[in-house]
Amino acid sequence: MDLAASELQTLRDKMLSFARLQLSDDALAEDVVQEALAGALKNADAFARAASLQTWVFAILKNKIADALRNRYRQPELESFDDECKECGSGDDQFNNKGHWQSHSSPQRWDAPERQIHDQHFWRVFDTCLEGLPAEQARVFMMREFIELSSDEICESLALSTSNLHVLLYRARLKLRQCLEGNWFNGGTSA
Amino acid sequence: MNCEQATRLMSEAQERPLNLKEKTELKFHTVMCSGCRRFGEQMTVLRQLTKASRPNDNSDQ
Numbered sequence: 001m002d003l004a005a006s007e008l009q010t011l012r013d014k015m016l017s018f019a020r021l022q023l024s025d026d027a028l029a030e031d032v033v034q035e036a037l038a039g040a041l042k043n044a045d046a047f048a049r050a051a052s053l054q055t056w057v058f059a060i061l062k063n064k065i066a067d068a069l070r071n072r073y074r075q076p077e078l079e080s081f082d083d084e085c086k087e088c089g090s091g092d093d094q095f096n097n098k099g100h101w102q103s104h105s106s107p108q109r110w111d112a113p114e115r116q117i118h119d120q121h122f123w124r125v126f127d128t129c130l131e132g133l134p135a136e137q138a139r140v141f142m143m144r145e146f147i148e149l150s151s152d153e154i155c156e157s158l159a160l161s162t163s164n165l166h167v168l169l170y171r172a173r174l175k176l177r178q179c180l181e182g183n184w185f186n187g188g189t190s191a
Numbered sequence: 192m193n194c195e196q197a198t199r200l201m202s203e204a205q206e207r208p209l210n211l212k213e214k215t216e217l218k219f220h221t222v223m224c225s226g227c228r229r230f231g232e233q234m235t236v237l238r239q240l241t242k243a244s245r246p247n248d249n250s251d252q
Contacts, residue, residue, distance in 0.1 A: 028216050099193030106226035113236040117243045126244060144206075145241035151206045170202040177233055 011054060012037065015061050017185050021139060022065050022147065036061040066147050069157045078121060094174060105178060110185040129179035133172055140165060143171040192220045193210045201234055 019029035040057045094105035099105060101107075116122040130138055143154050155165050200213055209217065213222045221228045 014239065031192065054245055082249045095193075096250060099195035101194045101226045107229035107233060109229060110233060110236065113233075113240065123244065125241065141241075145238055146244060148242070166199075166203050170199050173205075173234065173237060174198065175201050175236060177230070181238075 011057065014054075015057065018058075019061065019065055021135075022143065023068060028068055030112070032061065032064040036064045039064075062147055066149060069147070069149060072152060094178060107177065108181060108186055110181070113185070116184070125180065126185045129176055129183065132179060133175055137168050137172040137175070140168045141176070144169060192216045192226060194220075194227050198230050201227070201231045205234060205238065214252070224235065 003140055015033045015036065016029055019032050020026060023032070024031050036057055039060050042054075094102060104158055130142075133141070140158070140160075143149050143157075144151070149157070151162060151165055155158065155162055158165075160168075197217055200209060200217050203209070221231060
């Protein structure tokens with residue numbers, strides 16, 4: 001594996017910030033990142049066939065984080081998310097008071113969304129949109145859609161009720177959809 | 192059913208199977224409402240895109 005020390009450091013930092021966000025436990029985050037890196041290096045042959053080092057180690061990291069989150073069920077001292085569900089009650093400004101789309105927020109057609117995955121500019125917009133979400137929304141969204149935990153697993157791991165999880169995911173999807181449309185799919189270079 | 196309720200159900204459908212009543216009401220709504228129809232399609236797209244994403248991939252560019 002041909003990899004400069006500085007590259008490895010950068011990669012490690014990215015992994016760490018992601019793992020910290022998902023686990024909110026610095027020590028545990030260090031552990032899973034270390035394990036994921038060790039796993040990646042041990043299987044360097046498999047990496048040689050993978051598209052890029054980052055894709056490869058993040059795939060491993062994702063599994064390690066999922067394992068760590070599942071292991072938490074036995075340690076129920078986690079603070080409850082429910083108390084701080086600030087977003088739960090609030091209506092969304094994408095709808096009018098009758099619950100219909102505001103004219104400017106009604107979803108538009110997205111051209112060839114499957115092609116965007118090869119465009120690094122798209123991913124920059126995607127990350128910016130994700131970072132624009134309230135932290136608890138971004139976190140449950142990534143647990144559900146990136147790490148691919150089930151709703152039950154997320155609810156148990158965060159001591160969150162199913163209905164609150166649904167609301168958080170709904171709000172995250174609404175905002176993310178709107179942000180991607182405004183800044184990417186709808187020609188948007190304007191924001 | 193209005194658009195807010197319809198989109199909420201379409202989001203929940205990503206987590207749990209909808210019951211017959213929910214499916215029927217949703218169908219009635221989306222037949223009439225192109226915005227919600229697109230929203231439904233984009234839920235699937237959003238899931239696929241997120242699966243393919245690499246978090247914080249832009250910090251060194």
